[in-house]
Amino acid sequence: MNSSAITLAEITKRFGSHLALDNVSIDVASGNTAVVLGPSGCGKTTLLRIIAGLEVPETGEVILNGVTVSAARRIIVPPHGRRLGFVFQDLALWPHLTVGENLDFVLGSAHVSRSDRSRRTREALALVRIERFSTRYPHQLSGGEQQRVALARAIVGQPHVLLLDEPLSSLDPDLRTELRSELVRLQRSLALTMVYVTHDREDAAALAGRVVEMRGGRIAAVHGEEHRM
Amino acid sequence: MWQGQRSRTVVIGIAFAALFVCCVLPIVYLVATTFGADSDAYTALALDSRQRGLLYNTAFLGVGTALLATAIGTPLGVALARVPLRHQAVIRVIAAVPILLPPYIVALAWIYLGSRRGLLAALTGRDLFSAWTYSPPAAVVVLSLVLYPLSMLATEFAMRRVDGRLEEAAMIVAPPHRVLWRITLPLVAPTILASALITFVLAVSEFGVPGLLRVRVYTTEVFTAFAALYDFSRAIVLAVPLLMVCVVVAATAAGLLGDRLNTARRSAGVSPVAFHDWRRPAGIGFVAVVAAAVALPLLILGREALAARSLGEVVTGSGKAVVRSLFLSALGATLVVALAVWVGYAQARMRRSARLAIQVLLVLLFATPSTIVGIGLIGVWNRPGIAGTLYGTDAMFLLAYLARFVPVAVLILAASVQTVSTSQEEAAAVSGAGWIRTMRGIVLPQMRLGIAAAWVVAFVLAFGELGVSVLVAPPGDATLPIRVYTIIANTPASRVAALALLQALVILAPVAALGATASLRKGQ
Numbered sequence: 001m002n003s004s005a006i007t008l009a010e011i012t013k014r015f016g017s018h019l020a021l022d023n024v025s026i027d028v029a030s031g032n033t034a035v036v037l038g039p040s041g042c043g044k045t046t047l048l049r050i051i052a053g054l055e056v057p058e059t060g061e062v063i064l065n066g067v068t069v070s071a072a073r074r075i076i077v078p079p080h081g082r083r084l085g086f087v088f089q090d091l092a093l094w095p096h097l098t099v100g101e102n103l104d105f106v107l108g109s110a111h112v113s114r115s116d117r118s119r120r121t122r123e124a125l126a127l128v129r130i131e132r133f134s135t136r137y138p139h140q141l142s143g144g145e146q147q148r149v150a151l152a153r154a155i156v157g158q159p160h161v162l163l164l165d166e167p168l169s170s171l172d173p174d175l176r177t178e179l180r181s182e183l184v185r186l187q188r189s190l191a192l193t194m195v196y197v198t199h200d201r202e203d204a205a206a207l208a209g210r211v212v213e214m215r216g217g218r219i220a221a222v223h224g225e226e227h228r229m
Numbered sequence: 230m231w232q233g234q235r236s237r238t239v240v241i242g243i244a245f246a247a248l249f250v251c252c253v254l255p256i257v258y259l260v261a262t263t264f265g266a267d268s269d270a271y272t273a274l275a276l277d278s279r280q281r282g283l284l285y286n287t288a289f290l291g292v293g294t295a296l297l298a299t300a301i302g303t304p305l306g307v308a309l310a311r312v313p314l315r316h317q318a319v320i321r322v323i324a325a326v327p328i329l330l331p332p333y334i335v336a337l338a339w340i341y342l343g344s345r346r347g348l349l350a351a352l353t354g355r356d357l358f359s360a361w362t363y364s365p366p367a368a369v370v371v372l373s374l375v376l377y378p379l380s381m382l383a384t385e386f387a388m389r390r391v392d393g394r395l396e397e398a399a400m401i402v403a404p405p406h407r408v409l410w411r412i413t414l415p416l417v418a419p420t421i422l423a424s425a426l427i428t429f430v431l432a433v434s435e436f437g438v439p440g441l442l443r444v445r446v447y448t449t450e451v452f453t454a455f456a457a458l459y460d461f462s463r464a465i466v467l468a469v470p471l472l473m474v475c476v477v478v479a480a481t482a483a484g485l486l487g488d489r490l491n492t493a494r495r496s497a498g499v500s501p502v503a504f505h506d507w508r509r510p511a512g513i514g515f516v517a518v519v520a521a522a523v524a525l526p527l528l529i530l531g532r533e534a535l536a537a538r539s540l541g542e543v544v545t546g547s548g549k550a551v552v553r554s555l556f557l558s559a560l561g562a563t564l565v566v567a568l569a570v571w572v573g574y575a576q577a578r579m580r581r582s583a584r585l586a587i588q589v590l591l592v593l594l595f596a597t598p599s600t601i602v603g604i605g606l607i608g609v610w611n612r613p614g615i616a617g618t619l620y621g622t623d624a625m626f627l628l629a630y631l632a633r634f635v636p637v638a639v640l641i642l643a644a645s646v647q648t649v650s651t652s653q654e655e656a657a658a659v660s661g662a663g664w665i666r667t668m669r670g671i672v673l674p675q676m677r678l679g680i681a682a683a684w685v686v687a688f689v690l691a692f693g694e695l696g697v698s699v700l701v702a703p704p705g706d707a708t709l710p711i712r713v714y715t716i717i718a719n720t721p722a723s724r725v726a727a728l729a730l731l732q733a734l735v736i737l738a739p740v741a742a743l744g745a746t747a748s749l750r751k752g753q
Contacts, residue, residue, distance in 0.1 A: 052401060054397055054400070078404070079400045080400060080402050080403050080404050084401055086397075086401045090394055094398070094399070096415045105399065106402045106403075109399075109404075
């Protein structure tokens with residue numbers, strides 16, 4: 001069995017009086033995909049944000065590749081120190097930067113040399129088949145192309161873990177199917193550890209056999225052997 | 230429904246007609262008059278050494294103030310938006326106070342600090358600063374201390390509107406300072422640039438500070454030509470380059486701002502970048518700037534004022550001017566808001582292109598130098614017939630306040646209108662309410678704080694208004710700013726300081742009340 005890339009141990013999170021996550025524990029093995037499935041408001045996005053370090057858990061621990069990165073009420077390793085890629089639901093492409101510059105910002109933050117930055121940017125764009133859009137701004141692209149840019153931006157830094165927050169929810173069915181296959185291909189070719197949040201059972205079925213179903217901030221069901229409740 | 234539409238058309242039509250008469254007509258008149266100006270007057274524009282000096286001083290004042298005020302205001306705005314400071318609302322109000330103080334009050338304090346008989350000379354026993362006190366760089370420093378809140382508030386406002394997700398996406402890969410530098414600041418750069426351009430326009434439009442610090446610029450030259458030389462043609466011709474620069478720069482600023490002034494939409498989600506480690510430097514920065522821009526000038530004026538034999542006598546001696554100023558400012562602010570509320574409503578509910586066009590016009594009107602507005606008002610109202618009956622009366626002060634401050638009030642109130650969704654009006658309409666009833670019962674009650682804010686801003690600006698008032702004041706009648714400005718040359722400094730201090734305190738009282746109200750509402 002592979003070692004755990006992500007371990008969430010007894011995570012609880014409240015927003016005021018609302019209990020968003022209630023004692024949630026999950027393990028995801030290195031190179032595997034976990035799909036977190038559930039309706040709106042069940043806490044799946046909060047779970048992703050806690051893994052990323054964008055939210056602080058009230059109880060429990062987050063361990064990435066053996067390193068405790070968050071503990072109860074504190075961030076031990078800040079988001080940028082966790083070697084993550086994150087695809088947001090609304091993509092959050094930086095509108096004042098071109099596609100190439102969006103990717104370059106990631107590599108520049110990781111202190112990659114200028115020549116390597118340009119090569120890796122080209123490679124990442126080629127992986128998602130949009131290398132010709134390098135000099136365009138996000139608003140000059142279609143929804144599907146923007147989606148690919150967001151994906152390229154998330155993988156260009158060669159992250160240990162890729163987090164995706166309903167990245168396909170705003171796309172039409174054909175494009176969804178196409179990009180889902182693309183994601184599966186990328187995950188396999190790069191051996192990425194991936195956590196994919198969705199409310200769509202089709203997404204869940206297409207992406208992985210390991211599905212964590214959430215309801216009311218709790219894990220309601222787990223399909224797959226690598227998760228513990 | 231038809232009834233409702235008709236009443237809306239009538240009210241808004243009247244409001245726009247009033248806006249045209251009060252704010253646009255004086256400038257149109259002045260521009261039209263330049264075509265018929267005496268040809269000899271155009272020699273005033275010949276680029277001789279005197280003109281070059283005038284041009285240099287004006288450009289230096291504008292560019293220097295824009296750069297320095299932005300350098301001071303932008304970091305403070307970033308701190309207000311991203312550093313979790315205690316008592317942030319109070320800090321914001323105190324740091325914004327300088328923009329409400331009449332600039333010449335700060336200039337006066339500056340003179341009492343650095344002049345030959347000023348505080349520094351008294352403390353050091355040597356006259357080291359007087360030459361520098363009356364110089365263009367000194368005028369830049371004084372105006373920057375007065376105008377930096379514009380940049381501060383614009384930066385804070387813009388940063389709060391940045392979509393939090395964009396910063397979150399960057400935080401996944403970069404430390405907070407890099408996120409601020411590469412993502413947040415470039416996104417708010419157009420707003421910062423626009424505020425710098427507006428600062429430039431306000432600086433080159435300023436009359437009181439260069440006048441007191443003996444810096445020859447276009448505004449003082451226009452005033453001299455008109456009020457001292459009685460050369461109307463020369464004053465108009467000299468006003469043209471100033472007006473052109475202001476129009477071009479203000480239009481650029483308005484274009485850069487786009488919808489940013491009117492859209493009350495907040496950014497999606499929570500802004501994640503918070504600089505907890507910057508609390509101490511931010512606190513030190515606020516203390517230093519507020520000390521230099523607010524506390525020090527008031528303390529210097531207070532020290533000078535205490536030398537007056539009887540403060541009560543000084544205040545009583547100017548009692549008439551104080552009462553007239555209070556009355557006229559309150560009445561003027563009420564008229565300004567009464568007009569601006571309808572124009573603001575109309576602007577907020579227009580199509581985007583029309584809304585932006587009106588916004589450009591409003592910024593242009595606000596940026597028009599006060600001396601130009603003053604001359605335009607005199608040209609429009611100093612004539613035989615019914616119009617002439619107002620000239621030479623206190624009504625000219627009210628027209629001056631309307632001409633100067635309706636644009637600002639409209640911008641505030643349009644933003645306030647946008648917080649009320651159009652669907653609320655539609656719901657009232659389908660319930661059978663006419664437009665006036667909808668405004669009275671649904672829209673205006675929700676704009677209460679915006680109306681109060683617009684009134685306070687208009688009152689404070691009117692109470693400190695000098696540039697137009699000094700030109701249109703009826704003979705023998707003076708408001709407090711005119712009295713302070715005109716007695717400087719031949720009255721003991723202590724008396725002038727006492728009056729200036731009184732004026733500052735009257736301005737600060739309603740600001741404090743508004744700040745307290747806002748804090749209480751936030752607390753609730």
